[in-house]
Structure formats: C-alpha cells, structure tokens
Amino acid sequence: MAPVSLPEEFRRIAEHFKPLAGQGALDLTDDAAVFTPPPGRELVIAADAMVAGVHFLPDDPPDLVARKLLRTNLSDLAAMGATPLGYLMTVSVPKSTPDAWFAGFAQGLAADQAEYTISLLGGDTTSTSGPVSLSLTILGTVLPGQALRRNGARPGDGIWVTGTIGDGALGLLAAQGHIPDPEGYLAGRYRLPQPRLALATRLHGIAHAAMDVSDGLVQDLGHLCRESGVAAEILAADIPLSPAARAANRLDLCLTGGDDYELLLAVPPDRDAALAAAARAAGIAVARIGTFLPGPPDVTVHAHDGSVLPLVRGGWSHFA
C-alpha cells in the first residue's frame, strides 16, 4: 500500500499559497481555476516575468519581491485603465530555498491582495538550478471600448507623467550601495513600485493614450510615439524629480533608467482641467513634461538651457 504522500511541493502550496486563493481558484486543488467573467466587461490580461539578479536583488526581502512582482503587473493594468481581478503565478526556485522565504513571499502577496482587492487564481511551483525566476499573469476588467491604448496620441496633446521619474533606476544604484540614500527612499522606490490604478481608472475620456514607464522614460515614450505615429518633445526641467533624485543629480539615468512604473499619458489641452480633477480625486500627482508633435516617431529632450540633449541609449532592454 502506498500511503498518499504530501511531498514538500504540495505541502508548501497548501501552507503558503492556499490561504491566498480566491473565488474560482478551487483552493488550488484542481488543474485550473474556473470563474464567471464579470458580465458586461472586457477582460484585460498581461504577464510579466522577474528574475533574481535582473529585476530584483538576490537578497531582497521575499515579501518585497512578491509585492514588486504583483505591482509591476498591476502597473500594466493601470496602463490600460483596467480594474484588477486576480492573478496566476509560477515560482521557480533553487531546491535549497528555505521555507521562511516562501512564508515571507506569501506574506507580501497577502498584503497586496488586501491593498488591491485581488486574489490568487492558480499557478505552479518548480525547482531551478538558476536564480529565482518568477512569472505572473494579471487579470483585470474594463468597460467595453474604454481600455486605454498606446496608439491614440495626437499632435498637440500634452505629455504627462504621474509621480516622479528616475527613482527606480537610482534606487537600484542605492540598494547596491553605489550612491547615498540616507532615508532609504530611492531603494524603497526600486523595491516597491506604486501602480497608479486609482488615477488610471478615471482616465477614460481624458487621456488619448497611456502606457506605464517601465523601461525608461525616453524609450517608453518612443514606443508610444511609434504606435501613435507622432513625435515627442520634452523639457528636462519639467520632468518631476523627487528630492532624493534631485540630490543624486543623474538626469541621464532619470531619462533612460527603468523601474519607474509611473503612467505616461497623452492628454489634449482641453482636458487639462479634467486631468487635474482626476489626479486630485486619486491623490496622485501629475506633471506635464512636453508635447506630442506631427512627424516621425522621434523623442527630443531639451536641456535646461534649451539645447537638445544627446542620448546614446534610449532605455533598458534585456538584450541590447
């Protein structure tokens, strides 16, 4: 007789992940989740991966790793103006990973599930001979036809961003001890992005186009230009910087570094007041940094003295 064993993998799922399972997840006991999509809404779905040593530091606290994984994906929903629903996740870790890592990881997920009113729908846990490798698929919903897209920017639209730009890239340097960060503010911004959902869900009828800034402001603005068939001109002096980023004095990195997870918006001038009201209601700062123009999809950055900044590298790519 073979007593039905509960090997480590399944014990871990039962202990750490089952408490996170939401409606439709069937307590993670079946091969898949089953749920009825909210009637009268479109589904919005995205997937992002995170690898130790690439997207987070190998010794980052596991609860913050989990929250960053969830939040980078939530930021994709924000970019579409969608409301979060739930997520699936695959976790590949070295066999030596201690149980405490899983406990901390699950704690981080639980904290953000409460904050964003979402739940775990399913996933998979496997071993790897390499670094911790995570993948998350986020589901959200939006009213039919109201998803924000990248292809709607028009010449004359203002270029807006939320929050402050550059903290994520500077935060990586700070977390690695390369630049001072006495308050830990920059490292905190690197480790715990703030998806701008509260504003994003108010942007229908206000923004012509939207995306999140994850690979560097100039590169991502370039993507938006290419999809919309417009050019962009931004003023370095108008890019909102945190006091810590201002002190770091690394404008180059603020323009091209990744990990901002702020929103980049195209807003026609006649919607400026509506944008300001939405930002106030959401409690999220917005700043106009430039203008979309007719022309080929180029991004021009004007320095404080009006000269054009030469940028050798548009932003972060995993293979460039």
Add this chain to the structure above:
Amino acid sequence: MAPVSLPEEFRRIAEHFKPLAGQGALDLTDDAAVFTPPPGRELVIAADAMVAGVHFLPDDPPDLVARKLLRTNLSDLAAMGATPLGYLMTVSVPKSTPDAWFAGFAQGLAADQAEYTISLLGGDTTSTSGPVSLSLTILGTVLPGQALRRNGARPGDGIWVTGTIGDGALGLLAAQGHIPDPEGYLAGRYRLPQPRLALATRLHGIAHAAMDVSDGLVQDLGHLCRESGVAAEILAADIPLSPAARAANRLDLCLTGGDDYELLLAVPPDRDAALAAAARAAGIAVARIGTFLPGPPDVTVHAHDGSVLPLVRGGWSHFA
C-alpha cells in the same frame, strides 16, 4: 535627438512573436491584451512553468520545447474538460541565446496554435543568468457548471486512463541515452505530450472526476483520492503500456514517473458504454485500471500475482 531605437528585445518580439498574436492581443504593442470573453461560458485558466534541465533537456530542439510548454498547459485544460482559447507566455533566456532559437521556438508555437486553434495574447521576454525559464498561462472556456473536477470520485467508480502510461518518464531516460529507444518513440513521448482535449470535452455527464497525470500515476491518483475522500485500488497488469514501455520492463517507473499528460478519470460503471463511445469518437484509447473504494485516501497497487506492490515513492515532486 534620440532616434526611437528598437532594441533586440523588441525586435525579437516583433519578428518572432507578433505573427502569433491573436484577436485581443493588440499586436503585442500595448501593456495588456483586451478581449470580450465568450458569452455564456465560464473561463478556465491555468499556469505552468518549465525550466531547462528540469522539465526539458537543455539541448532539446526549441520548437519541441515550445510545443511541450503549450501542451502541458493544454493538458490542464483537458483535465477540466475545457476548450482552449489563448495563452500568455513569459520567456527568460541567457543573453547569448541565438536568434535561431527564438525562430525555432516561435515555429513550434505556430504549429500548435494551428493544431489547437489558439493564439498568443501577450507576455514578456527577459534575460536570465540561469537556464531557460518558461512560464505559460492558458485560457479556456467551459459551459457553466460543466468543468471536470478532482473531487467527484465515488466508491464503485472505475479508475480509467487514456493512452499509455510511463512513456514520458522512460522517454527522459531514453533521451539521455540511459535506455535503448531504437524507434525514438519514448523520447518523442517525453518531448511532445498529447493533451487529450478531444476526449475531455466529451466527458460531461460521463466522468465523476478527472485530472491529468503529470507527476506520476500513483501520486496523482493519490491527489484525486484525497480531494474526493476515497481510496483507490489498481491492477498493475491492467495499466496500458506501449510496446516500447513493455520492452523497457520498468513498471516501477511507469507507476511513479512523471510527464505522462494522460487523463485519469473516475467513471461510474453505468457510464462505461458512454465512455467507450466518447473515446471512439475522439479517437483516443481508454483503459480501466482499477476501482475507487470507500476508505482513507490510499492507493494500493496489486502486482500481476495479486500481491501488493510496495512503492517507496509516490511520484515526482520538485522538492521532496
């Protein structure tokens, strides 16, 4: 002026993955996919990861790696009796990965997209310092209330499996050169699973419970027993083996090895004829290997001489 660069990562996505994008994927240009779920159906969703050196061999052809990734997930949909809809995928590979690998990988996806009438909805490509690490989220649909579950087996139900058992585990040994495989049949079974969707979508009203066998017959049968609150007794002599598996003479491995991706079903005796008809219609063989019984969730395997086989290890776990 910063010309809008198209770094390697985005060129690869545009060249290899964009042709695979389906309706709702927005040509992979936005932060997420947007689609209207089929009306009157429930959504079924699952995610599985695959890591080189764990789930496939590092030098396996990339088209077969892609198809195995897709098919292991399709097998989860089959386990639920669902019809496939689309998928999202994250791909983490070493920076040195040649373009030909991506081309082959995309070719494999294209082949199976045609075979299973599905399309790519979104995903992410990143670098890793470790082995190739893949994650896929599959979406499917089912009529409300008709999803097959693991918790419905009742005492007296027959235990049935599709196809043949053990080829996957033996195929890994064969692919590694540890056992002979003159026709390449076993290695082929390891590298290219056959999700039993054609049968699965005909099992409503026939099977009380279902799951796919991915971590070893005995262990997975144990999961089904635990979820249903029943015991299971199977006869080794009745387990369907391929001629190649029979020749390998490794019953232990056939009982406990992973990578079968066959269906395991609980079918009441009065539905035997309906099961046979469904199997005929689907062109998929089914075999009865035992019976569910009242009692604690134990799995007993009777040897050819009627004695009880001692199994030290129920099946494959990533951390046991």
